[in-house]
Amino acid sequence: MKKNWWKILTVLMLTYVLIATFSVPLVPGGLGISIAELHRGKQTVEFVGYNTHFQEQAPNLQCFVAVGDQYLGVDEIQIKDNQHVQFEIQWPDTLPSSAIAFYVNDEVDGSIYVSTALINKEIAIISNAPLKGAIQPNVKTDEHQVWGFPFQPILFETIRNLMLHVPMWFTMFFLMGIGFVASIKAMRGNPTSDLVAVASVKVGLLFCILGLITGSLWARFTWLTWWTKDPQLNGALVVFIVYAAYILLRNSIDDEIKRARISAVFNIFAFVLMIVLLMVMPRIADNSLHPGKSGNPAFSKYDLDSSLRSVFYPAVIGWIMLGYWIYRLQLKFEKLNDKVNRR
Amino acid sequence: MIKSTVVKALQVMLFMMIAMPIMAQSNGLENTFFESGKIKVVMGVAVIIFVGIAIYLFRLDKKISKLEKEIHDEKN
Numbered sequence: 298m299k300k301n302w303w304k305i306l307t308v309l310m311l312t313y314v315l316i317a318t319f320s321v322p323l324v325p326g327g328l329g330i331s332i333a334e335l336h337r338g339k340q341t342v343e344f345v346g347y348n349t350h351f352q353e354q355a356p357n358l359q360c361f362v363a364v365g366d367q368y369l370g371v372d373e374i375q376i377k378d379n380q381h382v383q384f385e386i387q388w389p390d391t392l393p394s395s396a397i398a399f400y401v402n403d404e405v406d407g408s409i410y411v412s413t414a415l416i417n418k419e420i421a422i423i424s425n426a427p428l429k430g431a432i433q434p435n436v437k438t439d440e441h442q443v444w445g446f447p448f449q450p451i452l453f454e455t456i457r458n459l460m461l462h463v464p465m466w467f468t469m470f471f472l473m474g475i476g477f478v479a480s481i482k483a484m485r486g487n488p489t490s491d492l493v494a495v496a497s498v499k500v501g502l503l504f505c506i507l508g509l510i511t512g513s514l515w516a517r518f519t520w521l522t523w524w525t526k527d528p529q530l531n532g533a534l535v536v537f538i539v540y541a542a543y544i545l546l547r548n549s550i551d552d553e554i555k556r557a558r559i560s561a562v563f564n565i566f567a568f569v570l571m572i573v574l575l576m577v578m579p580r581i582a583d584n585s586l587h588p589g590k591s592g593n594p595a596f597s598k599y600d601l602d603s604s605l606r607s608v609f610y611p612a613v614i615g616w617i618m619l620g621y622w623i624y625r626l627q628l629k630f631e632k633l634n635d636k637v638n639r640r
Numbered sequence: 641m642i643k644s645t646v647v648k649a650l651q652v653m654l655f656m657m658i659a660m661p662i663m664a665q666s667n668g669l670e671n672t673f674f675e676s677g678k679i680k681v682v683m684g685v686a687v688i689i690f691v692g693i694a695i696y697l698f699r700l701d702k703k704i705s706k707l708e709k710e711i712h713d714e715k716n
Contacts, residue, residue: 315686318682319682323677328677347677452678453677453678454676454677454678454679454681454682455678455681455682457679457682458681458682458685461682461685461686461689462685465689503692503693503696506692507688507689507692507693510688510692511685511688511689514681514684514685514688515681515685518678518681519678519681619693623693623696623697623700626697626700626701626704627700629704630700630703630704630707633704633707633708633711634707636711637707637710637711640714
């Protein structure tokens with residue numbers, strides 16, 4: 298029992314992480330609007346909220362439209378339920394900007410908005426001209442009064458994948474790190490280090506595959522494609538292939554001493570390649586879709602708020618500990634296998 | 641034995657690459673995954689991780705018990 302305290306801790310941490318990942322609500326946000334095109338004159342728009350309280354907050358509800366940095370009022374606000382509100386907009390003949398966002402504000406939800414690119418063939422855009430009929434909205438608070446994970450456009454509920462997909466890569470890094478250290482030791486002639494290296498790389502590959510598949514699924518429903526040219530994605534695939542090659546290379550050498558030496562050299566290079574491809578390249582490249590990349594630090598304060606941090610950090614530690622646990626089992630297998638083969 | 645693990649993993653990846661776009665072409669799946677704030681994507685991700693780890697542990701456990709049995713049998 299005393300020896301296995303870290304296994305109990307792993308189970309407890311992952312239990313907390315999974316319960317929190319699936320039970321913490323999302324804060325209110327704007328899911329979408331009913332129009333895709335701008336039309337001259339009057340236009341009726343239905344605003345769809347998510348986890349919002351339109352009905353309950355009916356007396357305090359305000360709707361307005363932001364055009365650039367100016368605001369337009371709306372008429373005939375009809376609240377259908379907590380998630381749906383409909384209003385009419387009278388567009389002026391010209392607009393100062395094509396950046397249009399639809400806002401709903403109440404005291405519980407704060408200011409929530411939907412900002413989509415609308416097709417505009419009818420209303421002329423004259424940059425920086427004053428907006429005809431502009432108003433100054435008088436809102437009590439922009440901040441929502443509900444606790445939960447942040448609401449991000451496009452991501453919506455999939456922000457929870459931060460606790461599932463992202464720690465896969467942390468765990469892979471950790472395991473490949475064990476393999477890297479073991480391979481250095483193997484180069485110096487430590488006989489068990491070769492087994493440590495191969496066990497950690499195999500479990501690291503498991504987490505690499507899980508990261509790739511879950512990332513692909515997440516990308517399909519946020520970036521609308523299974524795979525893109527993102528340097529992080531292609532880098533991860535190359536890392537997978539290189540480490541798979543390590544396993545194949547190691548299996549193809551019969552002589553034990555040679556096998557340990559050659560595969561150790563390969564593994565050291567593979568680790569360096571992984572650092573370059575997954576840590577350095579995405580920060581240099583300017584076409585990455587991953588948040589916090591393209592020169593920014595990966596954990597900017599805008600990407601993670603305290604509610605996400607309180608689950609994300611335990612998630613990273615918990616998944617790494619689970620990876621270490623599986624690695625110990627794999628190492629047990631490698632040692633038994635070695636023992637049987639030696640006879 | 642180790643080679644077969646890599647081959648199996650590649651087979652699964654190949655299956656995912658081929659099968660999932662076909663599944664997604666039917667509008668039904670698209671709607672299922674987009675509705676209610678895309679929560680089903682998170683569930684899909686969780687299921688992939690748990691099934692992946694479970695299969696890996698199950699196979700590893702089977703291989704370890706086989707080797708343990710071999711060693712045990714040789715001793716007797």
